[in-house]
Amino acid sequence: MNVVLDAVRAAISSPVGYIDQPNDMSPYLNDWRGMFSGDALCVARPGSTEEVARLVRIASEYNVALVPQGGNTGLAGGATPTGTRPQILLSLNRMSQIRKIDRAGLTITAEAGCILHAVKQAAKEVGRQVPISFASEGSASIGGMISTNAGGVNALRYGTARHLVLGLEVVLSDGTVLNGLRNLRKDVAGYDLKQLFIGSEGTLGIVTAAVLRMAPLSHQRCAGFVSINSAGDALRLLEHLHGTLGDCIGAFELMSDASIQRVIRLIGGRLPTSSAPWYVLVEAADCAPELETRLQEALIAPLEAGYIEDAAVSMSLNELQEFWTLRENMGEAEKHAGRSVKHDVAVGVCDVPRFLEEAATAIGNLRMDLDVNAFGHVGDGNIHFNVLGSRSKADDVVVNRAVHDVVARFDGSIAAEHGIGQYRVEELLLSKSRVENELMATLKRALDPALTLNPGKVVGIV
Amino acid sequence: MNVVLDAVRAAISSPVGYIDQPNDMSPYLNDWRGMFSGDALCVARPGSTEEVARLVRIASEYNVALVPQGGNTGLAGGATPTGTRPQILLSLNRMSQIRKIDRAGLTITAEAGCILHAVKQAAKEVGRQVPISFASEGSASIGGMISTNAGGVNALRYGTARHLVLGLEVVLSDGTVLNGLRNLRKDVAGYDLKQLFIGSEGTLGIVTAAVLRMAPLSHQRCAGFVSINSAGDALRLLEHLHGTLGDCIGAFELMSDASIQRVIRLIGGRLPTSSAPWYVLVEAADCAPELETRLQEALIAPLEAGYIEDAAVSMSLNELQEFWTLRENMGEAEKHAGRSVKHDVAVGVCDVPRFLEEAATAIGNLRMDLDVNAFGHVGDGNIHFNVLGSRSKADDVVVNRAVHDVVARFDGSIAAEHGIGQYRVEELLLSKSRVENELMATLKRALDPALTLNPGKVVGIV
Numbered sequence: 001m002n003v004v005l006d007a008v009r010a011a012i013s014s015p016v017g018y019i020d021q022p023n024d025m026s027p028y029l030n031d032w033r034g035m036f037s038g039d040a041l042c043v044a045r046p047g048s049t050e051e052v053a054r055l056v057r058i059a060s061e062y063n064v065a066l067v068p069q070g071g072n073t074g075l076a077g078g079a080t081p082t083g084t085r086p087q088i089l090l091s092l093n094r095m096s097q098i099r100k101i102d103r104a105g106l107t108i109t110a111e112a113g114c115i116l117h118a119v120k121q122a123a124k125e126v127g128r129q130v131p132i133s134f135a136s137e138g139s140a141s142i143g144g145m146i147s148t149n150a151g152g153v154n155a156l157r158y159g160t161a162r163h164l165v166l167g168l169e170v171v172l173s174d175g176t177v178l179n180g181l182r183n184l185r186k187d188v189a190g191y192d193l194k195q196l197f198i199g200s201e202g203t204l205g206i207v208t209a210a211v212l213r214m215a216p217l218s219h220q221r222c223a224g225f226v227s228i229n230s231a232g233d234a235l236r237l238l239e240h241l242h243g244t245l246g247d248c249i250g251a252f253e254l255m256s257d258a259s260i261q262r263v264i265r266l267i268g269g270r271l272p273t274s275s276a277p278w279y280v281l282v283e284a285a286d287c288a289p290e291l292e293t294r295l296q297e298a299l300i301a302p303l304e305a306g307y308i309e310d311a312a313v314s315m316s317l318n319e320l321q322e323f324w325t326l327r328e329n330m331g332e333a334e335k336h337a338g339r340s341v342k343h344d345v346a347v348g349v350c351d352v353p354r355f356l357e358e359a360a361t362a363i364g365n366l367r368m369d370l371d372v373n374a375f376g377h378v379g380d381g382n383i384h385f386n387v388l389g390s391r392s393k394a395d396d397v398v399v400n401r402a403v404h405d406v407v408a409r410f411d412g413s414i415a416a417e418h419g420i421g422q423y424r425v426e427e428l429l430l431s432k433s434r435v436e437n438e439l440m441a442t443l444k445r446a447l448d449p450a451l452t453l454n455p456g457k458v459v460g461i462v
Numbered sequence: 463m464n465v466v467l468d469a470v471r472a473a474i475s476s477p478v479g480y481i482d483q484p485n486d487m488s489p490y491l492n493d494w495r496g497m498f499s500g501d502a503l504c505v506a507r508p509g510s511t512e513e514v515a516r517l518v519r520i521a522s523e524y525n526v527a528l529v530p531q532g533g534n535t536g537l538a539g540g541a542t543p544t545g546t547r548p549q550i551l552l553s554l555n556r557m558s559q560i561r562k563i564d565r566a567g568l569t570i571t572a573e574a575g576c577i578l579h580a581v582k583q584a585a586k587e588v589g590r591q592v593p594i595s596f597a598s599e600g601s602a603s604i605g606g607m608i609s610t611n612a613g614g615v616n617a618l619r620y621g622t623a624r625h626l627v628l629g630l631e632v633v634l635s636d637g638t639v640l641n642g643l644r645n646l647r648k649d650v651a652g653y654d655l656k657q658l659f660i661g662s663e664g665t666l667g668i669v670t671a672a673v674l675r676m677a678p679l680s681h682q683r684c685a686g687f688v689s690i691n692s693a694g695d696a697l698r699l700l701e702h703l704h705g706t707l708g709d710c711i712g713a714f715e716l717m718s719d720a721s722i723q724r725v726i727r728l729i730g731g732r733l734p735t736s737s738a739p740w741y742v743l744v745e746a747a748d749c750a751p752e753l754e755t756r757l758q759e760a761l762i763a764p765l766e767a768g769y770i771e772d773a774a775v776s777m778s779l780n781e782l783q784e785f786w787t788l789r790e791n792m793g794e795a796e797k798h799a800g801r802s803v804k805h806d807v808a809v810g811v812c813d814v815p816r817f818l819e820e821a822a823t824a825i826g827n828l829r830m831d832l833d834v835n836a837f838g839h840v841g842d843g844n845i846h847f848n849v850l851g852s853r854s855k856a857d858d859v860v861v862n863r864a865v866h867d868v869v870a871r872f873d874g875s876i877a878a879e880h881g882i883g884q885y886r887v888e889e890l891l892l893s894k895s896r897v898e899n900e901l902m903a904t905l906k907r908a909l910d911p912a913l914t915l916n917p918g919k920v921v922g923i924v
Contacts, residue, residue, distance in 0.1 A: 105811025105843060106704070127705050138477040151648045160648060163625055176897050183810035185842035186613045186622060187875040188661050190882060190890050190920060192903045195657035199650050216708040235566040242568070243589050246678040246749030287708030288750030348645035349567025380647035381567060413649040420652060428652050435638050439909075440653045446908040447901075458652060 001041055001086060008044050011054040017094065019043040028089045031080050032073060036422065038081030040067065040089040047094045049169060049177060049208045056206065056452065057175035058086060065455045066090045068202035070144030072114065073136035075344070076421025078148065080200045082456040092143050095208060097123050100183075107166060107183045112143025112207050119212070128214040131158035134417075135331070143207045149198040151417030153251040153283075156379040158215065160417070161198065167211035168194040173204075173448040182437040183211045186200030196447065201419055202454040204447045218285035220249070222292050223320045224299060227276035227309040228244045231353040234280050234378055236307050238349075241282065243299040248286035254352075255279045258377050261334040263326050272323060273310040280308075280378075281327050283320075325419050330375045334386060340373065341399045345407045346416035352378055355410055358413030359385055362402045368395060382416040390450060404431065420458045429460050463503055463548060468525045470506050470550060472874065473516040479556065483506040490551045494535060498884065500543030502529065502551040508759065511631060511639060511670040512614040518914065519637030521550060527917045528552045530664035532606030533577065535598035537806070538883025540610065540663045544918040547610075554605050557670060560584050562597045562645075567626060568676040569645045574605025574669050580672070590676040593620035596879075597793070605669045611661030613879030615713045616744075618841040620677065623660065623880070630656040630672035635910040645673045663881055664916040666909040670919050678746035682712070683891075684754050685782045688759060689738035689772040696742050696840055698769050703744060703862040710748035714841030715789050716814075717741045721837050724795040725788050734785060742840075743789050745782075751824040771793040790855045792837050796848055802835065803861045807869045808878035814840050815871055821847055830857060844878040866893065882920045891922050 009018045022040040029042045030036070041064065046052045058439045059066045065087040066417055069079035081087045095113040102108075103126050110119050116130075116137040123130045134152030135398070144150075146168070159162070167182040180194050197205045228234055234254050241249050257277050264271065273279070284295055295313050302308040314320035336342050347355045356374060363370050371388040386397050404414050404427060414431045415424055429437055437460075444451075444459045471480045473602050481487055482504040490505045492498070501700075503526065508514045519529045529551040531541035543549045557575040562805050565588050572581050578592075578599040585592045594607070596614030606612075608630070612623045620626070629644040660666045688874060690696055696716050703711050719739050724732065735741070746757055757775050764770040776782035797801050809817045825832050833850040866876050866889060876893045877886055891899055899922075906913075906921045 036810065091547065102810060102812040104701045107810065117866055149650045151650075155648055158626065159621075160650075161655070163621065172897070172901075176898050179895065180898070181844075182873055182875070182880070184808045184875050185811070186617055186808045186839070186844045186878040188611045188613075188622075188879060188881050189875045189877040189886075190894060190898065191613070191666075191905055192624070192657065192661050193898060193901055195654065195660075198657075199654050204653075216704040216711075218708055234631040239566045242678040244749065246680055248749070249678075286748065286750065287706065287710070288756065294750065312826075313582070345649045346646045346834050348564060348569070349647070350564040350645075377648070382647075382648045413644070413646050413651045415645070416648040417650060419650050424651075432652060433641065435634070435640050436642070436652065436655060439634075439640065439655055442908050444651055 004058065004064055005042055007058045007154055008042055008055060010415065012044060012046055012051050014047055017045040017047055017225055019045070028069060028072065028091055029081065031077055036077035036080040040081050040087050043089045043091055045091045045094045049171065052206055052208050053175045053177050055088070055090060056171050056173065059452050060174060060450060064088055065452055068092065068206045069455055071136065071139040073140045074148065074421060075418040076423040078419050078421030078457050079144070082422045082424065085144055085455055090206065092141060092208070099209065102183060103128065103454065105183060107209045107211050108214055109181065109183065109209065110142050111209045112141060116140050116142060116145055118189045123214050124217070127217055129217045130212055131215045132161060132164060142210055146207050146210055147200065147202050148419040151382060153377060155377065156252055157247055157250045162287045162353060164196055164212045165194060165210055166213055168197055168207055169196050169209040170205040170207055173450065173452050178205065181209055181211055187319070193310065196443070201421065201458050203444060203458050204453065206453065208336030219287050220289070221283065221285045221320060222295050223296055223314045223323045224282045224311055225272040225281040225323045226282065226311045227273040227277060228280060229309060230280050231278060231356050231378065233307045234278060234350065235281060235352065237302055238379055240302055241298055245284055245294060248284045249282060250285050251283040253281040253376065253416065254378035255281070255327060255330065255375045259330055259373050260326060262337055263329045266328055266333045266336055267325070269325065270323065272312040276309045281323055325424035334373050334388070337388050337389055341387045341390050341396045343403045343416040344416050345403065345412055345414060346382045347407065347410040347412035349381040351410045352381055352383065355383070355406060359403055359406045362406050363387055363399070366398060366402055370399065385439070422456055424456065425456065425460050428458070466520065466526055467504055468518045470504055470517060473520060474506060474508055474513050476509055478735045479507040479509055487676050489542065490531060490533050490534065490553055493539055496541040498539035502543050502549050505551045505553055507556045508843070509551045510631065514633045514668055514670050515552070515637045515639050517552060518633050518635065518663070518798055522636060522912060525870065526550055527553055527914055529916055530554065530668045530863055531602030532574065533598065533601040535602045536610065536883060537605065537880040538885040540883030540919050541606070542884065544884045547603055547917055552668065554603060554670070561671065562664040563588055564645060565590065567645060569673050569674045570676055571606050571643065571645065571671065573671045574603060577602045578602050578604060578607055585676050586679070591679045591681055592626065592674055593677040594623060594626060596873040599821065604672055608672055608883040609662065609664050610670050613844060615715065615839060617839065618714055619709055619712045626657060626674045627660055628675055629671055630659055630669055631671040632659050632667040632669055635914050640667065643671055656906070663883065663920050665906060665920050666915065668915065681749050682751070682753035683745065683747045683779070685758050685776045686744045686787045687734040687774045687785045688710065688742040688744065688770050689735040690740050690742060690770050691738060693740060693818050693840065696740060697771045697811065699742060699764055700841055702764055703760055707756060710746045711744060712747050713745040715743040715838065716840035717743070717789060717792065717837045721792055721835050722788060722797055725791045729791055729796045731784065731787065734774040738771045743785055750918055762830065796835050796850070798848050801852055803849045803852050803858045805865045806878050807847055807865065807874055807876055809874035811841070811843040813872045814843055817845070817868060821865055821868045824868050825849055828860060828864055832861065835855060884918055885919070887920065887922050890920070
């Protein structure tokens, strides 16, 4: 393999672009949660698209596989090597230039290694926003965000990462560069090739740069915290708010009382409203004045009709942040509650109440003394239906099966926003139809016939 | 071929599902503008997805091609047979059921043959909207809208048809049904297969039904008509309005003085503002009160700074409609002005002013006594750069070449929203890179190896 390593070293102009010492490689070969760990011949950190292309040609020539990696913040092991083929970890983290901003056209062009937070900051500096928000945005990269079609709390209003991508530069499996870095908001000239690479987790091509859509910045921001009796009432509230306030509703999060109590035990603070089985955190944002008043007024009818129990509206950015702190610490509080089996599922929004009931029943029926920790982006049907109390990996599998069987009954998704990676490859095969699995395999074989790109991820072909 | 016709007739349960008399076939075999005309063995009008699947299997078995057609409102001959292979015209117009509406989840499920206007009405009846608008929406079908990734005047705010599609049911080239009719707003479980069929004009599969995203309805609507000196000033205005009013800016259209004068000569009416080289029609819509006042106030600074000359704000729906009538009659007025060579191009929004200048210069340099009729969705970079005065098809080719050469300099699109169809197949090959053309051909061969679906369209493979 020395000949491969020599070629890789020669392909990258900077000495910081090549790592082969185990200690230095370690941060790239383990995921941040310590769930996945892999092996690689070396870590290559190209500094340009041309260097990425060279590396792909080398990998292709020597029949070595490549594992692309951005900020290494994934939750499904998509950026950690797996399997027995010799692999090179290809980190894009040196490609971190913001290439261009078009304020009138609302576009920003960034390289794959740019950290999302930095790109959002650059947009903010010109009075615009990149409208996507998720927990790891301080270290997640643009390339990873696109490759996993990341979701987050604002998908309800702005869609997922896919909806932000106007153009892509991609290195294909044979080392040719697909230059689709166009900044066009309308383009139906032929097949929309970039769509292939969004959400395919680096298995069909390596994203090196992107043109992203920006959105105007909302001058007003305001949150409501609402006590409710059931998930069904939450949907009724969502319908009402869409009817009165329109699409300024940017986030609509559901949390169970047990989840909130765990957070309060961990970080202190207090419940903004009277206690109830469930809570909704709703955020509204727009440019028109008196948003607080409009949100308050919109909550009167639901209070009077009795399908919400209590409500508080943030009167300052501080208060808004206090509400969000309760939501944002759900994951941390769960971690302190011990071992958890996580499910990142989605069902149709109208099916959320029945899904929550049936999934809780399914967990109860296991008689394994488990606790459900359910919370999430109910406005877009994405529930983190996590289960506490499993004692072993064997138990995890049973729990997983039980939840995913309920998801299947609703024709839902077993991966709403965290991707398949290496973690859910088997589950994906089970959850999709034969037609879908075959079409995915057809695409993989058509675009990466030598199976050079991210083997063992997403599709079950290695 | 009688055996094929017998099989087709037997595949469709209703007698109205089969047409083979020339007079009855004629409306299906000619496009509405009279530009394209083709031949077919018969017209098949299946009543269900299963019947579509049967027809595809028959076509595949007998080596006959299929040309899918929706409302037959296309502008590029995508739904008209071409070439010499025996073909069956497959009209989806009998599949016109709206299957489901989820008001809380903002989704609507409709069959391919549904007319867009009917789907928009159904959404409106539950207080929501399907946020896409274009001239032919009274006869265009959902299937056609998706297959061409239609754009229109609201893409600035809501994106194109692609951004509305959450799930698709598709019949593949071998007659298997890809059931991806999921109503999920977040789903990263494997490759997003539906993206392949959006915008590929029926060449990779036949869309039979879709789940579309709805949006909240805006209670307030208001338009501004603005006189300006240059396209650059229009962009400055767009930036300013995005900065002050946010994303309630739903449409931002640019029209030249010559174009407007042609409309006024045709339909009467008057200019709402003082005359100037260019005009902008901007529409804002949201749920907050006093939108007229907010739009008026937002226009004060540009007037004072001198980069807009004059402005009028609609104070009623009637007045709003009067503004739009000027814009909506651009096409009709152009028709009355004689032969025109149409270009449906897009460039980056920031490049629009330079594009307009350079394209006008290129047309002037031809010394063919031509007039430019430029108007369009400048907010999303999509200009209908039409040229009047060409005297022959040979002249058309020269004009086309001149405009598309300028588009190429800006790395723009030769088909922003009207598609490739049969009209621009050669142009597409010329305008895309070798890598892009090869990847498109790879996809076509992978998904439709027998070339059964819509031969001679989009990709240059027949």
